[in-house]
Amino acid sequence: MERCRMVFSGSGGQGVITAAIILAETAVLHEGLEAVQTQAYGAAARGGATRSDVIIADTPINFPKVIQPNVLVCLTQEAYSTFMGIIRPGGLLLTDPRYVTPQLKVDAVQREIPMYETVMEKIGKPIVFNICMLGTIIGLTDLVRSESIMKTLETRIPSGFLEMNRKALELGIQLGKNA
Secondary structure, eight states: OOOEEEEEEEETTSOHHHHHHHHHHHHHHHHOOEEEEEEEEOSSTTTSEEEEEEEEESSOOOOOOOSSOSEEEEOSHHHHHHHGGGSOTTEEEEEOTTTOOOOTTSSEEEEEOOHHHHHHHHTOOGGGHHHHHHHHHHHHHOOSOHHHHHHHHHHHSOGGGHHHHHHHHHHHHHHHHHO
């Protein structure tokens, strides 16, 4: 596999960091890959800027910081404005039209996917927006298998919320595959 460098960005409370942790943990524990995950928070926990870097590879990773991501997820306009310039030419830039109005001058494959709207329409609870976003990344990239993500979720999510998270993951995967 080619090394995949990702930046997940948004604001506190969106679950950006949780999604990144789940992805990195899944890659290591259930896919036999190498992965590192780092994170940065803004001054405020909820509503402040957040960024999480994830690198997944099948060879050792020597530096945990992502300089030029292959995949950039921006879930706020501020995150988009801050990070759009760092994406690797030809990389994948994922945004949600509810939160971001993109500029089309970025040298990347841009995907505006209505993840939040889909979650609200099909599930009705915004708490799984981050899992839908994670599913969308999986649908677009095939980095890890959905069954592996579910194994990780089973260890991190209370059992009463597993079905809702499974549905959000599946919705996201379909959104990604259809994009």
